[in-house]
Amino acid sequence: MATLDPRIATVTDRIIEKSKPGRAAYLELMRVEGERGIDRKSMSCGNFAHGFAAAGDDKAAIRTFAGPNLGIVTAYNDMLSAHAPYYRYPEQMKVWAREAGATMQVAGGVPAMCDGVTQGQPGMDLSLFSRDNIAMGTAIALSHGMFEGVAMLGICDKIVPGLLIGALRFGHLPAILVPAGPMPSGLANKEKQRVRQLYAEGKATKEELLEAESASYHGMGTCTFYGTANSNQMMMELMGLHVPGAAFANPGTKLRQQLTRAAVHRLADLAKEKKRPLCEAVDERAIVNAAVGLLATGGSTNHAIHLPAIARAAGISFDWDDLAELSHAVPLIARVYPNGSGDVNDFHHAGGMAFVTHTLLEEGLLHENICAAGNDEFSAFATNPVEGEDGPQWEAVTQSSNDMMLRPASAPFQPDGGMRLVTGNLGRGCFKTSAVAEERWTIEAPCRIFDDQRQVVTAFEAGELDRDVVVVVRFQGPRANGMPELHKLTPPLGVLQDRGHKIALVTDGRMSGASGKVPAAIHISPEAHGGGPLAYLRDGDVVRLCATNGSLEAVGVDLSTREAAKAPPPPIGTGREIFALFRHHADEAEKGGSAMLAAMEDSL
Structure with missing residues (x-):
């Protein structure tokens, strides 16, 4: 051990x-x-x-x-x-x-x-x-x-x-x-992403997009x-x-x-x-x-x-x-789509969780003395199951079979983990560095403010974002509207980035686990609803996002001299009004964005 x-x-x-x-x-x-x-x-x-x-x-x-x-x-x-x-x-x-x-x-x-x-x-x-x-x-x-x-x-x-x-x-x-x-595995993820971006640019039909999506999710x-x-x-x-x-x-x-x-x-x-x-x-x-x-x-x-x-x-x-401090200690050892070209089946065949467990244990990066429910010995999780005559048999995995996807912790893709905390006068948020090329870890540009992701798509289609820009989508936190994922923004922002523009997203909403190559500060806390800093930003303010030094700043702006923007009305329809109680009592994203847990703790 x-x-x-x-x-x-x-x-x-x-x-x-x-x-x-x-x-x-x-x-x-x-x-x-x-x-x-x-x-x-x-x-x-x-x-x-x-x-x-x-x-x-x-x-x-x-x-x-x-x-x-x-x-x-x-x-x-x-x-x-x-x-x-x-x-x-x-x-x-x-x-x-x-x-x-x-x-x-x-x-x-x-x-x-x-x-x-x-x-x-x-x-x-x-x-x-x-x-x-x-x-x-x-x-x-x-x-x-x-x-x-x-x-x-x-x-x-x-x-x-x-x-x-x-x-x-x-x-x-x-x-x-x-x-x-x-x-x-179905259609390669890179091909799916290519068709999505073509559709966002008007260069692929809806039928072509549906065919690609159906071949991927099949x-x-x-x-x-x-x-x-x-x-x-x-x-x-x-x-x-x-x-x-x-x-x-x-x-x-x-x-x-x-x-x-x-x-x-x-x-x-x-x-x-x-x-x-x-x-x-x-x-x-x-x-x-x-x-x-x-x-x-x-x-x-x-x-x-x-x-x-x-x-x-x-x-x-x-x-x-805690997560940020761990990120400085933990190397990035896997590149699985959207952070790489292969999918989870490729990852599994390369050694998968067995190799991940083996190499992290070998470098002293995991607790081996946990009270695992699945096996008396946590070291058993460094094995992969194979079909046996009377039940699964487990085989040790000590090497990766694809070092373009999975590497030992002693020779990682990058020396630190895939997420960083960014803080500043715009609040606290998360930046997934593992999905973003290092030359894009710092973006400074005038911002454009939106209160809804559909507004962003409309502005993109009108050509209003074809420049260096920090796209700010606010009033997307737990108390505002339930904190939806904003994954629909990935194709248009990716198109803008591919055109050579400096692009970043800043939001108190979530991005999907499939979020990829565009630099983004997400889960900004405190959220704009209720007076978080994003509520005081205005179009044209220069925003600087830097994952290297962990900063998120409105540059040269005294936000305290402004009035907060008015939040949009609460969402209704599609059952959303049923969840008003959750929205009214939710806490910040960093605590889990939960009304239930906050109330539960108060009762104990």
């Missing part, structure tokens, strides 16, 4: 120290829940009878406590390609649970929206808050007290964080996440670019919440089925032995491991919001200062 890098140790120790009050309160609640919480044996006969009335062949086993009863919380729907494979999972998992002397019931379902469908549409305003909704749905599912363990079926953007946040309120139980894997499984969904899978591996190597085996294969069976058997064993509960598995070290992996692989910027939220649910304080 390599000695932990002192920089990683310093950040971890700081997180542990500042988390002491919240973590102690959380663990005490989990102790009480474990000792006096609702469970099958403490139920009245009427309660209990309701709980197994529809259990069919498993009724007798549940009634007589013949073995642990495991709850399934599923995010299945067949509109979302990543979650469509889950259709048959529950019935299969029940069979595998019986093999292990356990039973399983579907505790409940949670919503699963596809950001790919809602990008640039009104429904995207629901996206971030769907995470809190999923967490609440998970809590409702598990509130029946019928279960001794939890299997979570979810993959995509807000779904895995939501499932995990909800399950952490039942952290006295062991829990495992069960992925379904990425779809096989079947069951997670989208193959390295966005938020696949970054989720990476983080769950490095937190030990999968069985080893489960992240990127394709759907519909025998290996995928064997991995799911192994997850059920593992969860049954944990429940029988009452060990490795989720509250112990998700500790400060596991959160640091997830952050290290995010930085080392150039993962999604959305996790600068989700990871603090997950940490809060476990009583842990983790912020962008």
Whole structure:
């Protein structure tokens, strides 16, 4: 076991120290829940009878406590390609649970929206808050007290964080996440990006664009670019919440089925032995491991919001200062589209998560002594599963087979991680350096102000942005409109950059995990709604964004002498008014952009 890098140790120790009050309160609640919480044996006969009335062949086993009863919380729907494979999972998992002397019931379902469908549409305003909704749905599912363990079926953007946040309120139980894997590779991502930019310039038809998109997103499984969904899978591996190597085996294969069976058997064993509960598995070290992996692989910027939220649910304080300090210690070892040419299938075949885990452990950049739920030894996550006769077999991976995509931590693509904190008189934000050429890390230009991403597209089409410009899109934070992703801006801004202009984006909104080559300061906090600095900017102000020294400034402007711009009216339609309560009480992006977590902490 390599000695932990002192920089990683310093950040971890700081997180542990500042988390002491919240973590102690959380663990005490989990102790009480474990000792006096609702469970099958403490139920009245009427309660209990309701709980197994529809259990069919498993009724007798549940009634007589013949073995642990495991709850399934599923995010299945067949509109979302990543979650469509889950259709048959529950019935299969029940069979595998019986093999292990356990039973399983579907505790409940949670919503699963596809950001790919809602990008640039009104429904995207629901996206971030769907995470809190999923967490609440998970809590409702598990509130029946019928279960001794939890299997979570979810993959995509807000779904895995939501499932995990909800399950952490039942952290006295062991829990495992069960992925379904990425779809096989379709149209090359670079070609898809080329057609998108041609369409943005009016040089490709809508039918040509639809054909390219359909060839890229073509079947069951997670989208193959390295966005938020696949970054989720990476983080769950490095937190030990999968069985080893489960992240990127394709759907519909025998290996995928064997991995799911192994997850059920593992969860049954944990429940029988009452060990490795989720509250112990998700500790400060596991959160640091997830952050290290995010930085080392150039993962999604959305996790600068989700990871603090997950940490809060476990009583842990983790912020962008921690992420920035880790970024200085962690090298970038992967280039997966949009940060490279190959997709997650290529990444997996090059060594994938097994090699990532191996090389980060070898350089002392990961905590090896975490309480992994998926295996007793965290070193097992440095192995890749292959199909075996009776179940998966795991093989050590100590080398990358493609050093254009995946490199050892001792010889990385760049010496520091993929995200940096930028601060100044315009607030605090995140800059994903791993996706941007270094010569574009500093942009200084007059700004153009917009209150909506559609306004940007209109200005682009009118030729108004064909110059050096910092595009500022404000009133896109959690309290303004739910903090939608602004991924629709990537093609037009990319076109402007390709024309030789100095282009940057500054916003209190989000960019997708697929955000790429255009320099961007995102998640600006405090947000413009309520008086954040972006509300005081005016068209023509010179804005300087520099990832090298971590600055975000309005140059030569005294913002304190101005009145704040008036926020647009709150969004309505497409169900957005239902989420007004979330918007009114949401906190800043750096804390997770959550109304639920803020209210929860106030109640403890």
